[in-house]
Amino acid sequence: MVTGTRCTGYRYRRFFQNCYEKELVSVRDIWYTDNEVIQMTGSTMIFVWLGLTVLFLILEGISVQLTSIWFALGAIVAMLLAVFHVDSLPVQIAAFVIVSLVTLIATRPLTRKLIDKKKQPTNADRNIGETAIVTTDIVNLEGKGEVKVKGTQWTARSADGTDISTGETVRVLRIEGVKLIVEKTENGGNHHA
Secondary structure (H helix, E strand, C coil), rough: CCCCCCCCCCHHHHHHHHHHCCCCCHHHHHHHHHHHHHHHHHHHHHHHHHHHHHHHHHHHHHHCCCCCHHHHHHHHHHHCCCHHHHHCCHHHHHHHHHHHHHHHHHHHHHHHHHHCCCCCCCCCHHHHHHEEEEEEEEHHHHHEEEECCCEEEEEEECCCCCECCCEEEEEEEEEEECEEEEEECCCCCCCCC
């Protein structure tokens, strides 16, 4: 039986596997051989993790929504493990997943506050709740209708889908895009703008 033979590459692994099957080499030598192969692939994992880090940072730069920065941090930690010769791929993957999840969970509420833009009220919001006069019949099915509120002409739609005639009084419920969503007022009398 051959013992203590050093093997430093993939092509030798096959040789030792054949020798083991013919009982020429001990299990310890095969394990040592596999360990050398793993160390060899461990050095390439540095570049794999570096590539993933760059990919996640590019995706982050494109999205600007803090969607993949956590994965970039996880990939950096896994790459550092590979640099410091922690050549176990399962350990590197576990570190990547754990660091990514922990940083995601820990920083997501903070980043949400920074990213979520609060609705900024505009002057148009002042029209909500105001009374307006219909200047062009409001017909939702045809996409027609205009009202005049506080001296300004607006496109309008009926909130409940009913048609509203010119001259009727309506109340502004909300704004959707550039349209006022309105409903007839109780007195709904005809007025002229």
